[in-house]
Amino acid sequence: MATPSTATPENIVSLDLADQSLREVNGALQEARAGYYRVRNPRGVHALACGLDGPIEVEIDGHAGYYLAGMNKEARVTVQGSAGVGVAENMMSGEVWVQGDASQSAGATAHGGLLVVEGNASARCGISLKGADIVVKGSVGHMSCFMAQAGRLVVLGDAGDSLGDSLYEARLYVRGNVKSLGADCVEKPMRDEHLKELDELLARARCEGVSASEFRRYGSARSLYNFKTDNIGFY
DSSP, X not given: OOOOOOOOGGGEEEEETTTSOHHHHHHHHHXXXXXXXXXXXXXXXXXXXXXXBSSOEEEEESOXXXXXXXXXXXXXXXXXXXXXXXTTTTOOSSXXXXXXXXXXXXXXXXXXXXXXXXXXXXXXXXXXXXEEEEEESSOBOTTTTTTOOEEEEEESSOBOTTBTTTOOSOEEEXXXXXXXXXTTEEEEOOOHHHHHHHHHXXXXXXXXXXXXXXXEEEEEXXXXXXXXXXXXXXO
């Protein structure tokens, strides 16, 4: 579950996509700098709650389509359902919580903030990650964290093929099984510093009863940082 809100029925602003256009709803959210907003009847619409630029709270009452909460800055967005391709894409800060599943490329290129997926995330979760934290309480699909440069991916379930392919300096923590590792991704030891940071992140993502000691850590072997003829088959 997402972090509990302090909102009460009296201070919730309701926006309804059954009566308002997507442009009107997004415009209201983008202009806001405070408050709690509930968006009703999202009906899988694409690009909802994109470009938010203030410490507001947004609750999406249903499923959302592509690029939900893209480019988020400071806002906390909670989806009472599942999200389509590219949820929290290019997020800068804030939090995005998906109560259901996420489609491909969840958290793609995200620079900061926290993305939590209560269910599963599909292929390429965290692709080209640039500094954000992603916690998936289910499993992730193939090519997750492909070319991830910084940040952390935490998977409580399993990971698909080619995890961390062409990885840079992102840290990957997986509790379950990894089908295969991508080029230049290797398992690394869990030192005290990693156990501490992972326990803190699990607590922040409200993963009750889960210990960092249950995870394995993966990172870059750094053999592809510079071009080598011997490695041409991996480029």
